[in-house]
Amino acid sequence: xxxxxxxxxxxxxxxxxxxxxxxxxxxxxxxxxxxxxxxxxxxxxxxxxxxxxxxxxxxxxxxxxxxxxxxxxxxxxxxxxxxxxxxxxxxxxxxxxxxxxxxxxxxxxxxxxxxxxxxxxxxxxxxxxxxxxxxx
Numbered sequence: 463x464x465x466x467x468x469x470x471x472x473x474x475x476x477x478x479x480x481x482x483x484x485x486x487x488x489x490x491x492x493x494x495x496x497x498x499x500x501x502x503x504x505x506x507x508x509x510x511x512x513x514x515x516x517x518x519x520x521x522x523x524x525x526x527x528x529x530x531x532x533x534x535x536x537x538x539x540x541x542x543x544x545x546x547x548x549x550x551x552x553x554x555x556x557x558x559x560x561x562x563x564x565x566x567x568x569x570x571x572x573x574x575x576x577x578x579x580x581x582x583x584x585x586x587x588x589x590x591x592x593x594x595x596x597x598x
Contacts, residue, residue, distance in 0.1 A: 490556040490557075490558070490559070491557065492555070492556060492561075493554070493555045493556055493557065494554065494555055495552075495553065495554045495555075496555055496560065496588045496589065496591075497588065497589070498550070498553050498586050498587060498588040499588075500550065500584060500585065500587075501533075501585040501587050507528070510526050510535070510585070513526070514535060514537065514583060514585075518537050518539070518540075518581040519539060519581065520537075520539050520540075521537060521538055521539040522535075522536075522537045522539075523535070523536050523537075523597045525595045527590060528590075529590075530590055531587050531589065531590050532560070532587075532589065532590050532595075533586065533588075534553075534560075534562050534585075534586040534588070535583060535584070535586075536548070536564050536583060536584050536586075537581065537582070537583035537584075538566045539581070540579050540580075540581055541579065541580050541581070541582060542577055542579060543569055543577040543579075543580060544569070544578060544580040545569030545570065545571075545580075546566055546567065546568060546569060546580060546582040547567045547582070548564050548565070548566055548567065548582060548583070549564060549565045550562070550563075550564050550584070550586060551563040551565060552598070553586065553588065555591065555593065556593075558593060558594070559593050559594045559595065560588075560591055560593050560594070560595045560596065561595075561596045561598060562595060562597055562598065563597075563598040566582060
């Protein structure tokens with residue numbers, strides 16, 4: 463009897479592993495690229511600015527929704543100098559999620575003299591979607 467229970471548990475375990483692997487390995491199919499706008503500081507709502515200010519010293523990722531739009535915010539934390547920019551590599555929709563990928567681009571030339579810390583972040587505005595945002 464104990465051997466049967468052991469074999470049943472072993473078979474169940476193997477089945478769970480196979481199911482889990484197929485879910486993890488499943489490739490997300492891009493349905494479409496999303497149109498977006500990168501917002502300047504003057505275009506960000508006061509409420510969202512406050513949230514960013516609270517978190518800007520450390521790297522962060524967040525989403526914010528209002529009545530009409532989805533905002534994806536990515537902050538790169540404190541940097542020793544200014545002059546950074548952020549590139550949006552991808553923003554697209556799949557069946558279950560919105561995927562976003564960005565890169566922090568360093569200053570072209572090292573600063574001379576004293577340097578002032580900066581807190582680079584990007585606010586991406588796109589259509590309001592309810593899917594989960596996956597940061598890559």
